[in-house]
Amino acid sequence: MTTSNPSGRSAAVASAMSTALSAPVLQVSRETLRTRVYDSLCEALMMGRFEPGQSLTVRGLADAFGVSPTPVREALQRLAAAGALAAEPNRFYRVPVITTETIQDLRRVRAALEGMAAEEAAKRIQRGDLQKLERANAKMLKAIDRQDAKAYLAANESFHFTIYRAAGSETLLQIIHGLWLRIGPTLNLLFRDITLVRGLDDAHQAALRALGERDGSKAREAIVADIMEAGAYLAKTAEQDR
Amino acid sequence: MTTSNPSGRSAAVASAMSTALSAPVLQVSRETLRTRVYDSLCEALMMGRFEPGQSLTVRGLADAFGVSPTPVREALQRLAAAGALAAEPNRFYRVPVITTETIQDLRRVRAALEGMAAEEAAKRIQRGDLQKLERANAKMLKAIDRQDAKAYLAANESFHFTIYRAAGSETLLQIIHGLWLRIGPTLNLLFRDITLVRGLDDAHQAALRALGERDGSKAREAIVADIMEAGAYLAKTAEQDR
DNA sequence: ACAGATTGAATGATATCACATATCTCAGTC
DNA sequence: GACTGAGATATGTGATATCATTCAATCTGT
Numbered sequence A, B: 001m002t003t004s005n006p007s008g009r010s011a012a013v014a015s016a017m018s019t020a021l022s023a024p025v026l027q028v029s030r031e032t033l034r035t036r037v038y039d040s041l042c043e044a045l046m047m048g049r050f051e052p053g054q055s056l057t058v059r060g061l062a063d064a065f066g067v068s069p070t071p072v073r074e075a076l077q078r079l080a081a082a083g084a085l086a087a088e089p090n091r092f093y094r095v096p097v098i099t100t101e102t103i104q105d106l107r108r109v110r111a112a113l114e115g116m117a118a119e120e121a122a123k124r125i126q127r128g129d130l131q132k133l134e135r136a137n138a139k140m141l142k143a144i145d146r147q148d149a150k151a152y153l154a155a156n157e158s159f160h161f162t163i164y165r166a167a168g169s170e171t172l173l174q175i176i177h178g179l180w181l182r183i184g185p186t187l188n189l190l191f192r193d194i195t196l197v198r199g200l201d202d203a204h205q206a207a208l209r210a211l212g213e214r215d216g217s218k219a220r221e222a223i224v225a226d227i228m229e230a231g232a233y234l235a236k237t238a239e240q241d242r
Numbered sequence C: 001a002c003a004g005a006t007t008g009a010a011t012g013a014t015a016t017c018a019c020a021t022a023t024c025t026c027a028g029t030c
Numbered sequence D: 001g002a003c004t005g006a007g008a009t010a011t012g013t014g015a016t017a018t019c020a021t022t023c024a025a026t027c028t029g030t
Helices: A010-022 A033-046 A058-065 A069-081 A100-124 A127-146 A149-166 A170-192 A198-212 A216-241 B010-022 B033-046 B058-065 B069-081 B100-124 B127-146 B149-166 B170-192 B198-212 B216-241
Strands: none
Touching: A033 A058, A033 A069, A033 A170, A058 A069, A069 B069, A100 A149, A100 A170, A100 A198, A100 A216, A100 B100, A100 B170, A127 A149, A127 A198, A149 A170, A149 A198, A149 A216, A170 B100, A170 B170, A198 A216, B033 B058, B033 B069, B033 B170, B058 B069, B100 B149, B100 B170, B100 B198, B100 B216, B127 B149, B127 B198, B149 B170, B149 B198, B149 B216, B198 B216
């Protein structure tokens, strides 16, 4: 056992981690081990491979990744500093269980920042990015048909971040990424077992159209609507859980 | 010598650090060493004790703080991840020299987020916080009279963050703090040697009034104006330097 | 049988050590 | 005199060892 969490899922997760990391990317990269670990953990969080409340231990992950505790601890610390993990004093790191208040807080900030990014993206987006958006959207529709939540969420992430990258602001991109890291586990948990419906795609369609027409305020509106919709759904489902 | 930077200021800075940290805060705190180091470095960055371009070394700071390299390395890494320091591979950490493009980028994001925080603060701010704002403002005026840039900047920071804390969003607060960390060294450097003028206070007066009247959009406007003004001044001065 | 004390295992934090690499210094060479 | 390259030095990074703390299971006394 790599961790002591009650759900007992971490061994499986850890082995997934291990394979993810064991592709050493044999370029001349200046990539440090802790960066690799950090990136792997980010992806795991974003893809919902960790459940809220699950505990992560330094040694457990170090074994899973096949590295020493040092870079793992530093990656965990960085995630904790960003609010993506909760660090309990002298205990373990934990995937945070966020409250509905926090969800709403995040939603407000996301709406402001991602809306701003979308508006900016409308001015600068290139044809290639628009095509990329079309493809991501097509993937989402297919995922809905197959009821494949994982593929849906991956395509959704790709769709959004293609837009945000197009905004050309490194600052915005970093902050938005940090926000997604926080909401990711909870979002993905809730999406895991539901039936995906076509309606979820409306806001994306609107965003796509607005970006194509280079209409900044419409693009903003569409993204904000998407965030609000998902957030409302999330809050509703969280409410039911209690 | 604790570092090898050409300006040769780091020894003095380091000793200032040392005294800052050597007050061990003998509470039962769960505070870790790396957190203490991180906080000290944050404050140093915010107060302009480091110049853009200055290099910081793990071992140098460790000596200055009287701790082992480990917690220092982790604090530096965290700052680098937040964009408050630049990490040069197998070289040293460096206080970033930011471009005017980055300044404008930061300014846009700051305007959106700090404006949002001010608007929210207008709804929720308490009488006690308003008094705190008055005091901070009075300190700023006194600092202008004395031409004391350091006191001015400290009071300015206190003023702004009192507002942002009043907004009641931990998410916003963290992000804004991160943005200030990035802009801090450059901002403080430029303010160090100028003659402070009364006009700098206008936006703060307007913000204070708007918050007192609980007028959210006016409060937003005032804060945005303050950011834009300072940013324009900053860009102008940076332009002159070339 | 039960409540409190105790001990042992697990964990994160820190210190120390080892290593690869980038930069600098300064002979030696053309 | 300028340049090249080997060695020295400084640096961040990663691994390992040790420590303090926490928590839970066990033990003990009533």
